[in-house]
Amino acid sequence: MNCIIIDDDKLSRTLLEKFVERTEYIDQYYSFPGAIEAINFIKKDEHEIDLIFLDIEMPDMNGVEFMQALGDHPVQIIVVSSKEKYALDAIEYNVTDYLLKPVTYFRFLKATEKALSKLREEMMPASNSKNDFFIRNNANLIRLCYDDVIWVEALENYIVVNTYSEKFTIHYTMKMVMDQLPVDKFFRIHRSFIVNRxxxxxxxxxxxxxxxxxxxxxxxxxxxxRELLLKDINLLSK
Incomplete structure (x- = not known):
């Protein structure tokens, strides 16, 4: 999951950056002190952004104006504000969560988990009738069954797909692989590892x-x- 932080308050922005760096399922982040710089960055459409942490009270362009300018761009927004009065505006724009400053890491984590859950639901295939997929290996297209894949590992600029019979090295990014694998069958356990559930x-x-x-x-x-995985499994309790 890739994100953007938009906040003119340097202390608040730095705190969010530290939280993002501690959160392993967030792969990359970009940080901006103002909404205008951020909207220009997004409109270039050169980077895949899944989530935005957005302050409301900012000069030049405030958070509400930013959401208006963003339009129908497919991205989730978590509002981060020191005031509750903007909550109704946030609801109107269907934000994922609303965090009040000062933000704790526990509250930050709950909000990002919600965003990740929504992202995974959006990626869920409409039908699970397909049981296989193709990967490109040099000039060849190789069919693999989902059930044969044990885990996928990222190594520098390539990906290794580990199956029962052999390994396949492909020039994909981790995000490209994660986007192709059905989330009901595969789970990301680390920045560099995806495993068959x-x-x-x-x-x-x-x-x-x-x-x-x-x-x-x-x-x-x-x-x-691990915390996400434990919430997602059937655990027999006492």
């Missing part, structure tokens, strides 16, 4: 174990991703 056998504090033909392999799981 059905292949997860053991969830530990900092790793998960998946079963391969040669035995178990441990993959790292980030704290934020």
């Amino acid at each position: 059905s292949k997860i056998d053991i969830i530990k504090a900092t790793t998960i174990d998946v079963k391969t033909k040669d035995g178990y392999v441990s993959l790292p799981i980030g704290k934020s991703y």
Whole structure:
């Protein structure tokens, strides 16, 4: 998930930047002290943005005017304001959440989890009838079944798709792969790892174990991703 921070208050902007850097399922962020710079950046359409943290009271262009200028651009907005009075305006623009300053990391995390959940719902295929997909490997197109993929790993400028029988190295980005894989079958556990949900056998504090033909392999799981995963599994309680 990629995001933008827009806030003319340097302390508030710096705090949000620190929160973003701590949150493993946010891949990249761009930070702006004003809405005009941000809207110009977005309109260039050179970067995929999923989420915007938006202050309301700013000079030149305020947050409400920014949302008007943004129009129907497909992006989620979390308003970050020191005042409650703009909440009705925020509701009118269907924002994902409304955070009151000073923002705590716990509240920040709840808002971003909501945004991530909505993003995953939007990415959910209308039908799960397709059980396979193609990847480009050099000049060849190779068909892979979703059930054969154990995990996907990002290594610098390429991706390694690990299946039961072999590994495939492809020149994709992690986001491109995540956008293609059905979210009901695959789960991101780390900035560099996506795992097939059905292949997860053991969830530990900092790793998960998946079963391969040669035995178990441990993959790292980030704290934020682990919390999301635990909310998403069927856990037998006492």
